[in-house]
Structure formats: C-alpha cells, structure tokens
Amino acid sequence: MISSGLEFLLVLCGLELSWSCPRHCICYSAPTTVSCQAHNFLSVPEGIPLDSERIFLQNNKIHRLLRGHFSSNTVTLWIYSNNITYIEPTTFHGFTLLEELDLGDNRHLRSLAEDTFHGLSRLNALHLYRCGLSSLPNNIFQGLRNLQYLYLQDNHLKFLQDDTFVDLRNLSHLFLHGNRLWSLNQNTFRGLRALDRLLLHQNQIESVDHQAFHDLKRLTTLYLFNNSLIQLSGDCLDTLPGLEYLRLNDNPWSCDCKALSLWEWLKRFRGSTSSVGCQAPVDMIGKDLKELRKEDFPNCSPTVPNSESRAQTNNVSGTVNPSLHRGGVVGSVGQTHVVHPSRPGRSRNCTKPRNRGKGKGDNEVHHSKEVMADKEDSSPDFTDGGKHDHTSPDGTVTRRKQKCIPRTTVRPPSGVQQANNRATLSQTQSCRANKEP
Ligand SMILES: *[C@@H]1O[C@H](CO)[C@@H](O)[C@H](O)[C@H]1NC(C)=O
Ligand SMILES: *[C@@H]1O[C@H](CO)[C@@H](O)[C@H](O)[C@H]1NC(C)=O
Ligand SMILES: *[C@@H]1O[C@H](CO)[C@@H](O)[C@H](O)[C@H]1NC(C)=O
Ligand SMILES: *[C@@H]1O[C@H](CO)[C@@H](O)[C@H](O)[C@H]1NC(C)=O
Ligand SMILES: *[C@@H]1O[C@H](CO)[C@@H](O)[C@H](O)[C@H]1NC(C)=O
Numbered sequence: 001m002i003s004s005g006l007e008f009l010l011v012l013c014g015l016e017l018s019w020s021c022p023r024h025c026i027c028y029s030a031p032t033t034v035s036c037q038a039h040n041f042l043s044v045p046e047g048i049p050l051d052s053e054r055i056f057l058q059n060n061k062i063h064r065l066l067r068g069h070f071s072s073n074t075v076t077l078w079i080y081s082n083n084i085t086y087i088e089p090t091t092f093h094g095f096t097l098l099e100e101l102d103l104g105d106n107r108h109l110r111s112l113a114e115d116t117f118h119g120l121s122r123l124n125a126l127h128l129y130r131c132g133l134s135s136l137p138n139n140i141f142q143g144l145r146n147l148q149y150l151y152l153q154d155n156h157l158k159f160l161q162d163d164t165f166v167d168l169r170n171l172s173h174l175f176l177h178g179n180r181l182w183s184l185n186q187n188t189f190r191g192l193r194a195l196d197r198l199l200l201h202q203n204q205i206e207s208v209d210h211q212a213f214h215d216l217k218r219l220t221t222l223y224l225f226n227n228s229l230i231q232l233s234g235d236c237l238d239t240l241p242g243l244e245y246l247r248l249n250d251n252p253w254s255c256d257c258k259a260l261s262l263w264e265w266l267k268r269f270r271g272s273t274s275s276v277g278c279q280a281p282v283d284m285i286g287k288d289l290k291e292l293r294k295e296d297f298p299n300c301s302p303t304v305p306n307s308e309s310r311a312q313t314n315n316v317s318g319t320v321n322p323s324l325h326r327g328g329v330v331g332s333v334g335q336t337h338v339v340h341p342s343r344p345g346r347s348r349n350c351t352k353p354r355n356r357g358k359g360k361g362d363n364e365v366h367h368s369k370e371v372m373a374d375k376e377d378s379s380p381d382f383t384d385g386g387k388h389d390h391t392s393p394d395g396t397v398t399r400r401k402q403k404c405i406p407r408t409t410v411r412p413p414s415g416v417q418q419a420n421n422r423a424t425l426s427q428t429q430s431c432r433a434n435k436e437p
Contacts, residue, residue, distance in 0.1 A: 020049055021034065021047070022034065022036060022045035022046060022047040022048055023045065023047075024036065024039045024041075025039075025045060025048075027049065027052075031053040031054055031075070032054070033055075033056070034048050034049065034052045034054070034056070035056040036057050037056050037058045037059050038058070038059040039060060040060060041057065041061065041062055042061050042062065042063060043062055044057065044065065044066075044069040044070070048069075048070065048071070050073065051073055053073060053097075054074075054076040054077075055076070055077050055078070056078045057078060057079045057082065058079060058081050058082070058102070059080075059082070061083050062084060063082075063083055063084060063085055064084065064085065064086045064088070065079070065084060065086070065087045065088060065091045066091060067088050067091050070092075070095075072094045072096065072097070074095060074097065074098055075097050075098060076098075076099060076100045077098065077100070077101050078100075079102065079103055080102045080105045080106070081105040081106070082105075083106060083107075084103065084106040084108070085109060085110070087103075087112060087113070087116055089115050089116050090115075091116070092116065092117065092119075092120060093118070093119060094119065095119070096121055097122060098122060098123055099122050099124045099125070100123075100124060100125045101123060101126050101127065102125075103126075103127060104127040104129040104130055104131065105129065105131070106131050106132075107131065107132045108132055109131040109132055109133065110131070110133060110134065111133065111134075111135070111137075112128075112133070112136070112137065112140060114137040114139055114140055116140065117140065118142060118143060119143065120144060121143060121144075121145065122146050123144050123146060123147050125149040125150075125151075126144070126149070126150050127149075127151045128151060128152050129151040129152065130155065131155055132155065132156065133155040133156065133157060134156040134158065135158070136157065136160065136164060138161055138164075140164070141164065141165060141167060141168055142167055143167055144167060145167060145169060145170060146170055147168050147170060147171050148170055148172045149171075149172070149173045150168070150171055150174050151173075151175045152174075152176050152179070153175040153176060153177045153179070154177075155178075155179050157176070157180060157181060158179075159182075160181065160188050162186075162187035162188065162190070163187050164188070165188075165189060165190070165192055166191035167191065169191060169192075169193055170194050171192055171194060172194055172195060172196040172197070174189075174197070174198050174199070175197075175199045176199060177199045177201045177202045178201075178203075179202075179203050180203060180204055181200065181203040181205055182204045182206055182207065182228070183206070183207040183208075183209075184200075184207070184209060185212060186209040186212060188209075189213065189215060189216060190214075190215055192216055193215055193216075195216050195218060195219050196218060196220050196221065197219070197220065197222075198216065198219055198222050198223070199221075199223045200222070200223060201223040201225045201226050202226045203227050204228050205224065205227040205229060206228040208232060208236055208350040209350065210236055212350070213236060213237070213239050213240050216240055217241060219240050219243055220244045220245060221243075221245040221246075222243060222245070222247075223246075223247045224247060224251070225247040225249045226249075226250040226251070227250075228251065229248070229251035229252070229253065229351060230251070230258070230280075230351065231253070231254055231259060231262065231351050232262050232350050232351060233261045233262065233350040233351075234261040234262050234263075234264055234265025235261065235350065237265050237269075238265065243269075244271040244272065245271060246271060246272070246273045246274070247273070247274040248273065248274055248275075248276045249274040249275050249277060250277070251276075252279040253276055253278050253279055253280075253289060254278070254279070254280040255280065255281070255284040255292065255296075256280070256281050256284075256297075257299075257300035257301070259297075260297050262276070262289065263289055263290075263292060266289065266290050275288045276288055276290055277289075284296075
C-alpha cells in the first residue's frame with residue numbers, strides 16, 4: 001500500500017530503483033525511512049536499505065547491535081524498548097549524520113564502551129534512560145558538541161566522573177533523576193555553559209561541592225527534591241544567575257544555624273521555589289524554612305560573606321586538609337560508598353558531612369514519606385519515560401521560550417504515522433505535526 005504507492009510514484013519520476021525493504025517492515029521515502037517497530041524482532045532485520053535516513057526499531061526484542069547493522073547515512077535511529085544487552089563499540093563509528101539516537105528502556109544494557117558515541121558530531125539527542133547503567137566510562141560523551149538533550153534518568157548511576165560532560169557545550173537538558181547519585185563534585189558539571197534544565201531529583205544526594213554549579217550560568221531549572229540533603233549553602237546557588245525554578249522539597253533539611261545561608265538566599269531569590277520542609281531540629285519539624293523569620297535563628301553567627309568564600313575556593317591549592325577529606329570508603333551500617341579518587345581542590349562543600357552513625361536510607365526514607373503529605377510535588381514532571389520530554393509540557397514549572405507549543409504525548413507513540421510526525425518535528429523543529437503521505 002504505502003510502499004507500492006511510493007514505488008509507483010518513484011517509478012513515475014523515473015528514478016532508478018533498487019527498492020528493497022526488510023520483511024515485516026514498512027519503507028518509504030522523503031526522507032527515506034524504514035519502520036520495523038513492534039514485531040518481535042530478535043535481531044536487527046537484514047536488508048535495511050543503505051540510504052535509509054530514519055530507522056525505527058522500537059518495541060522489539062533485539063539483543064545486540066553490531067557494526068554493519070546500519071549504514072552511516074542514518075540520521076534518526078530509534079531502538080528504545082528492546083532487550084539490548086550488548087552494543088559493539090564500533091556500531092556507530094563514522095555516523096557523522098546521526099542526529100537522534102534513542103537507546104532508552106533497554107534495561108539489561110548495563111554498560112557501554114567508552115568510544116561508542118565518538119565521532120557523532122551532529123548528534124542532537126541521546127536517549128539512555130532506563131538502561132540499567134551503573135556507571136559511565138570516562139570520556140563517553142567526548143566530542144558531542146551538538147548534543148542538546150541527554151537522557152540518563154532511571155539508571156543506577158552512583159557517581160559521575162569529573163568532566164564527564166565537559167565537551168557538551170550545547171547541552172540544554174540534562175536528565176539525571178531516578179539514579180543513586182550521592183555527591184556532586186566541583187567538576188561534575190564543568191563545561192555545561194548552555195544548560196537550561198538540570199534534573200537531579202530522586203537521587204540520594206547529600207553532598208554538593210561549593211563550586212558544583214559554577215559553569216551553569218544559563219540554568220533556569222534545577223530539581224533537587226527527594227534527595228538526602230541536610231543543608232545547602234546559599235553560596236552554592238549564588239553561582240546560578242539565570243535560575244528561575246528550584247525544587248528542594250523532600251530532603252531531610254536541618255533548620256538550625258546550618259540553614260541560615262539558604263534561608264537568606266531564599267529571601268533574595270526572585271524565582272519560584274518549592275517548600276523546604278524542616279526535619280530537624282525537633283522543634284522545627286514540619287515547618288517550611290521559607291516561612292521562618294530571622295528570630296527563628298537565635299545565636300547563629302552571621303554567614304560567611306561571599307567574597308571571602310569565593311576567594312578561598314578560587315585559589316585551589318594542591319592539598320586537601322585530611323580532616324576535611326572523606327577518605328577512601330565511607331561506611332555506614334549496611335552500606336558503603338566507594339569514593340573515587342578525588343582531585344585536589346575538592347575541599348569545599350555546600351553541604352556538611354552528616355553524622356553517619358546509622359545507615360542512611362531506611363529511617364529517612366520512611367520519615368520523608370510521612371512528611372510527604374503537603375505535596376506541591378505530587379507530580380514530578382519528568383519522572384516517567386523520557387521519550388518526548390523535550391517537547392512535552394512541563395506543567396507546573398517550566399515554560400518554553402520561543403519553542404514549540406507543548407504537546408501532551410508522554411508515552412512513545414506507536415504506529416508509523418505518529419513516529420513520522422515526531423521525527424518530522426525533531427528534524428524540522430517545526431511546531432506543527434506534519435503528516436507524511
Ligand atoms: C532480556 O535479556 C536478558 C539478558 O540476556 C534475559 O535474562 C531476559 O530474559 C530477556 N528478556 C526478554 C523479555 O527477552
Ligand atoms: C552549538 O554551539 C555552537 C557554538 O558553541 C553554535 O554555533 C551552534 O549553532 C550550536 N548548535 C546548536 C544545534 O545549537
Ligand atoms: C524518592 O526517590 C526514591 C528513589 O531514590 C523513590 O523510591 C521514592 O519513591 C521517592 N519518593 C517520593 C516521595 O517521590
Ligand atoms: C593562592 O594562594 C597562594 C598562597 O596563599 C598565593 O601565593 C597565590 O598567589 C594564590 N593564587 C591565586 C591565583 O590567588
Ligand atoms: C564534603 O562532603 C564530604 C561528603 O559529605 C565530606 O566527607 C567532606 O568532609 C566535606 N568537606 C568539607 C570541606 O566539608
């Protein structure tokens with residue numbers, strides 16, 4: 001039907017045809033597309049035409065991706081929701097035209113080779129959500145200078161190497177929620193000068209380096225809710241001049257003197273914030289830090305002026321005071337964190353080490369669930385899936401400046417038609433859903 005129609009049309013146009021389309025797939029042209037979705041394929045089907053620009057293989061049971069499966073003419077490649085366990089490192093080598101690669105929701109993938117994405121200089125969106133990843137190799141995103149959307153949510157990431165994202169100077173959305181991150185270091189986000197949204201909710205973050213957000217001058221949206229933060233210094237947030245939306249709820253905030261600098265910052269901040277529910281000390285439990293008054297902080301010494309703290313941090317010396325250093329392994333009952341070698345200069349935090357006499361986790365989790373009642377955050381906007389997040393509405397919090405009118409799709413579309421519409425959208429940046437013939 002579709003294909004024969006197109007074939008006829010192309011023949012009419014006098015084009016030389018070596019029309020081939022893999023069995024059980026649908027192919028059409030302008031742009032050349034092969035759609036093999038939802039057909040229980042166990043491997044990438046043979047016979048994908050070499051000139052295919054768009055390849056849709058989502059919702060199958062493909063196990064492996066190997067060099068030669070696709071041609072380097074590919075512009076858009078969707079293989080989400082399969083069962084990929086292995087990607088040969090050279091599979092995408094030479095794919096200089098590739099703009100969108102969706103490998104999301106392949107839960108058994110677990111690891112990637114360092115050079116898997118090297119050379120993808122046009123890549124604009126990379127989807128790696130829900131892939132069972134517990135770590136990322138060094139330099140995995142090296143050279144991806146056009147990348148704007150990076151979806152890493154709902155993996156098992158515990159740690160991000162310094163400078164993991166350093167080449168991503170065009171990145172605007174970084175989704176890291178639903179992982180197991182516990183520490184943000186000085187150079188974790190270095191280089192992300194175009195970043196607009198950083199989603200870090202639903203991790204276990206307890207430690208934020210003083211300089212962690214230093215390069216994020218264009219950040220408008222920062223989600224830190226549902227983490228393990230006891231404190232966060234206002235200085236840390238002062239490095240974010242573009243910030244408009246901040247969510248801090250559902251952390252075990254301690255509203256004693258430690259909270260003074262955050263309280264002061266919140267007073268100055270003109271953007272929108274969530275509640276900041278106190279979970280300590282006892283007489284503050286259940287209160288919102290934002291509602292407290294100066295008198296609620298009696299006997300607190302004034303917070304350190306910014307100039308002084310900046311001067312200290314900017315002059316990074318080669319040594320770290322051992323007493324401030326966390327050491328190789330932090331033990332707590334039933335849980336250890338292996339700390340990767342830290343660099344000199346990682347000596348200041350926006351957080352202070354908590355008293356870790358007890359295992360983190362259980363108490364707090366239960367505790368925070370109880371305190372969860374008042375939620376303005378019952379609907380975290382980005383927790384589900386990842387597909388379409390950059391075009392889907394972001395209900396409460398963000399708005400799109402000079403961008404497409406938000407669409408309501410949350411789940412991946414099924415059906416060629418929808419797939420087409422979306423791919424067209426992402427290619428043309430158009431706001432209208434163009435229908436393919
Ligand atoms: C996916 O792959 C894993 C690992 O090979 C296997 O254990 C699992 O059964 C597969 N799942 C499906 C639905 O094929
Ligand atoms: C990426 O950034 C460069 C400059 O850093 C800019 O020229 C280019 O247009 C950007 N690409 C996209 C897709 O925004
Ligand atoms: C907080 O995040 C954890 C995962 O880190 C999740 O299991 C839990 O349901 C979340 N709690 C809320 C209230 O969203
Ligand atoms: C850093 O501090 C050292 C010793 O106090 C000083 O000699 C050096 O000039 C400082 N460097 C900078 C860049 O301020
Ligand atoms: C920074 O945080 C880590 C982890 O909580 C801690 O071990 C370290 O001592 C802190 N450093 C400073 C200067 O507070």
